[in-house]
Amino acid sequence: MTALTYPASHLPPATPERCSGLQTVTLFCSEPLLLDCGQAVTHVRVAYHTYGEAREDATLVLHALTGTSAVHEWWPEFLGEGRPLDPTRDFVVCANVIGGCAGSTGPAELASVGGQDASLSLRDMARVGRALLDHLGVRRVSLVGGSMGGMLAYAWLLECPDLVEKAVIIGAPARHSPWAIGLNTAARSAIQAAPGGEGLKVARQIAMLSYRSPESFALTQAGQRSPGTPAITSYLQYQGEKLHARFCERSYVALTWAMDMFQPTDDELRSIRAPVLVVGIRSDVLYPPAEVQGYAALLPHAQYWELDSVHGHDAFLMDAQDLPERVRAFLS
Numbered sequence: 122m123t124a125l126t127y128p129a130s131h132l133p134p135a136t137p138e139r140c141s142g143l144q145t146v147t148l149f150c151s152e153p154l155l156l157d158c159g160q161a162v163t164h165v166r167v168a169y170h171t172y173g174e175a176r177e178d179a180t181l182v183l184h185a186l187t188g189t190s191a192v193h194e195w196w197p198e199f200l201g202e203g204r205p206l207d208p209t210r211d212f213v214v215c216a217n218v219i220g221g222c223a224g225s226t227g228p229a230e231l232a233s234v235g236g237q238d239a240s241l242s243l244r245d246m247a248r249v250g251r252a253l254l255d256h257l258g259v260r261r262v263s264l265v266g267g268s269m270g271g272m273l274a275y276a277w278l279l280e281c282p283d284l285v286e287k288a289v290i291i292g293a294p295a296r297h298s299p300w301a302i303g304l305n306t307a308a309r310s311a312i313q314a315a316p317g318g319e320g321l322k323v324a325r326q327i328a329m330l331s332y333r334s335p336e337s338f339a340l341t342q343a344g345q346r347s348p349g350t351p352a353i354t355s356y357l358q359y360q361g362e363k364l365h366a367r368f369c370e371r372s373y374v375a376l377t378w379a380m381d382m383f384q385p386t387d388d389e390l391r392s393i394r395a396p397v398l399v400v401g402i403r404s405d406v407l408y409p410p411a412e413v414q415g416y417a418a419l420l421p422h423a424q425y426w427e428l429d430s431v432h433g434h435d436a437f438l439m440d441a442q443d444l445p446e447r448v449r450a451f452l453s
């Protein structure tokens with residue numbers, strides 16, 4: 122079995138002295154947030170990290186489906202002096218989305234509708250993010266998001282065009298294809314069939330198959346882990362256990378549904394004025410690069426670049442290669 126190498130492990134850690142640590146703020150205390158589903162909510166808690174000195178211009182990092190606001194934990198090769206997110210120069214902010222389960226208000230804290238968790242949208246998440254930036258005194262923002270974070274960047278570009286200076290969208294479509302919705306449907310069906318944890322583990326196994334590639338697994342998971350147990354079998358079981366230990370099934374349902382329901386029209390995408398760097402990943406089977414590039418072609422001021430990795434969709438997290446330098450050059 123070939124071990125993957127993580128470039129981040131060879132770099133010094135991101136300057137922890139410029140990291141705020143996890144902070145929380147309660148927003149929408151006097152004026153409610155009107156969700157796209159029609160529900161008005163107050164007292165929305167937002168968990169976030171900041172890196173660097175507070176300024177009116179910020180770089181907002183938008184995390185992926187199961188990510189957190191702790192950018193230094195999951196994207197160390199992007200954060201630090203001389204890197205694309207440089208706390209010695211930039212004010213970097215990352216917040217856990219509403220509906221997530223890393224400190225922000227989650228589905229269990231929102232009033233249910235007809236016995237079902239309230240439906241959240243990516244645009245709702247952008248509105249909450251905007252309220253956080255208002256709270257922090259930020260007036261202009263550059264966005265950097267991968268996967269769900271990249272789709273959320275599209276929502277920001279449509280929802281807050283006055284605020285967004287530029288955006289980097291990595292490994293993300295502007296709207297989910299039937300293929301992506303189908304994978305999420307199977308994951309949610311697993312959760313509904315086996316609530317309480319077992320379904321979430323199966324959901325993660327399904328998702329992991331779409332986050333890597335046949336070539337990646339041929340390199341990393343060939344053969345048997347122990348006699349009679351294929352390596353890939355124990356790998357997927359382990360990944361299911363790992364997510365179960367750190368994530369919540371109601372958040373999984375809420376966030377995947379928000380991604381599936383985000384369906385901006387081509388005309389809306391053509392209306393985006395901000396410069397955008399769109400990054401596809403050569404071996405991404407979840408969001409194939411041609412699909413990602415097709416959305417870039419609709420944007421009036423987009424440039425497209427492709428990450429040449431065998432490791433599939435998750436390559437932006439685990440095999441970034443020249444991506445940090447591309448993002449740094451675009452942002453600076």
Ligand SMILES: CC(=O)SCCNC(=O)CCNC(=O)[C@H](O)C(C)(C)COP(=O)(O)OP(=O)(O)OC[C@H]1O[C@@H](n2cnc3c(N)ncnc32)[C@H](O)[C@@H]1OP(=O)(O)O
Nearest residue numbers: 125187188189194195346352353355356359367435438439
């Ligand atoms: C506290 C936290 O977890 S914070 C993380 C927050 N999460 C995020 O931000 C979401 C984004 N991150 C991710 O999705 C993932 O962490 C990634 C993509 C960056 C990396 O995924 P990883 O699971 O760490 O990497 P990889 O797919 O190589 O798997 C490595 C793990 O599988 C184990 N493993 C590898 N092969 C096998 C196998 N055949 N059988 C069983 N276990 C295996 C390794 O021992 C390793 O275990 P460890 O995580 O306990 O060290």
Ligand SMILES: N[C@@H](CCO)C(=O)O
Nearest residue numbers: 185186187188268269
């Ligand atoms: N592997 C990442 C990206 C998924 O799109 C996550 O779990 O959030």
